[in-house]
Amino acid sequence: MRFPHFFLTLLLCAGASQAVADDSPVLSLKPSARMLLDGALYASPQKELYPDGMAIPEARLGVKMSYGKWSSTIDVGYAYAKVGLRNMWIEYGFDSHNALRFGNFIHQYGLQSTSSSLKCTMEQPTASALYTPGIQLGAMFTHWSNHLYAAASFHVESSALTQVMNMPLFNQQGYGILSRVVYRNPSPDGPIWHVGISGGFATPQRTVKDNADIHDGFTTSANYPTKVVQASELGVTVDKAMNQFKFTPEVVFAYDRFAFEGQYFFQQINRRQNLQAFRSQSGYATLRGLIIGKPYSYVSSTAQLGTPGKGSLECVLNYNYATLSDSKAGIYGGRANTFSATLNYYFNPYITLRLNYFHTHAWDRTDVDPSTLNGFQARLMVLF
Numbered sequence: 001m002r003f004p005h006f007f008l009t010l011l012l013c014a015g016a017s018q019a020v021a022d023d024s025p026v027l028s029l030k031p032s033a034r035m036l037l038d039g040a041l042y043a044s045p046q047k048e049l050y051p052d053g054m055a056i057p058e059a060r061l062g063v064k065m066s067y068g069k070w071s072s073t074i075d076v077g078y079a080y081a082k083v084g085l086r087n088m089w090i091e092y093g094f095d096s097h098n099a100l101r102f103g104n105f106i107h108q109y110g111l112q113s114t115s116s117s118l119k120c121t122m123e124q125p126t127a128s129a130l131y132t133p134g135i136q137l138g139a140m141f142t143h144w145s146n147h148l149y150a151a152a153s154f155h156v157e158s159s160a161l162t163q164v165m166n167m168p169l170f171n172q173q174g175y176g177i178l179s180r181v182v183y184r185n186p187s188p189d190g191p192i193w194h195v196g197i198s199g200g201f202a203t204p205q206r207t208v209k210d211n212a213d214i215h216d217g218f219t220t221s222a223n224y225p226t227k228v229v230q231a232s233e234l235g236v237t238v239d240k241a242m243n244q245f246k247f248t249p250e251v252v253f254a255y256d257r258f259a260f261e262g263q264y265f266f267q268q269i270n271r272r273q274n275l276q277a278f279r280s281q282s283g284y285a286t287l288r289g290l291i292i293g294k295p296y297s298y299v300s301s302t303a304q305l306g307t308p309g310k311g312s313l314e315c316v317l318n319y320n321y322a323t324l325s326d327s328k329a330g331i332y333g334g335r336a337n338t339f340s341a342t343l344n345y346y347f348n349p350y351i352t353l354r355l356n357y358f359h360t361h362a363w364d365r366t367d368v369d370p371s372t373l374n375g376f377q378a379r380l381m382v383l384f
Helices: 003-014 126-132
Strands: 018-019 026-043 053-067 069-077 080-097 098-106 135-144 149-156 175-186 190-201 203-209 212-223 234-239 241-255 257-269 280-290 312-326 331-348 351-365 371-383
Touching: 018 331, 069 351, 080 149, 126 212, 126 234, 126 257, 126 280, 126 312, 175 241, 212 312, 234 312, 234 351
Parallel strands: none
Antiparallel strands: 018 026, 026 053, 026 371, 053 069, 069 080, 080 098, 098 135, 135 149, 149 175, 175 190, 190 241, 203 212, 212 234, 234 331, 241 257, 257 280, 280 312, 312 331, 331 351, 351 371
């Protein structure tokens, strides 16, 4: 697939700037890129389902623009031999603490609302993967100050990025509302802590039933925490749905070179025809420690711990429990326990090496046998 000529032109001009007058805004264009190279070995009683190997789970090439209070990003992504647009947004900054963004991007909902390349656990916990949205088409307002971070957004369903919404699908297009509020004490001289809560509401999304496109349900799913093998760990489609409510409280605590992060997730899908609502709950806890490196820092503009500096060696331990089974509703999408240990070495701001081990056991899923998987993984990441 050939890149559009305008996109190549932007890349060739990247880094250039133009000042119209001394007091006029300056146009700045900068290239951006990332590449993830993964390798994995697996051990499992069902080893034939999980072959060892290597993969390029993500590679992106893009450009970032800024002009006065305006900024924008366009990314073209490559993953598993497929090319497509990823982040593509434009943002207006009212001042240094308030901004409004439009386009395709990851909306704020909990701690894991960041790029997949920035997960300290290598892959985000399954509990989070079930409920944290990926790239969505919509708009988001954010505000941040010394002690408060708040975000509110509106988005349409994910299929809007891949399906032509002809009649009657356009009239039925599902939408969602997300929010995140965090109160924190990002003290440079003492402990860093924050507590927050995120909430969400959505209308039924596009599903396919009897070879017909309808907007009747919600699909929630997550793969095993590895990219070399794309295998479904948990998954369910709840039909005859009216709407979805969800929320997640979060907590972060860091002192010197030690940190703790945790989240709890709750989701309820209300159904028609007097059917029992479907409820699911999940959660995870993460311990982080810097074996080599300076104390953890905090990024106020995204309400997250900062990426450790050059030469840092980090150890990360994570446990999560995830479930998509509700006996009262008679729906069994599976349950999973997962433990993982990750070593992250930050060569410099642009190159990171991750070594990861995970053990996960999944069960209680309709028509799917229980499965246990151990994974030994390595990732070399280039990001700028």
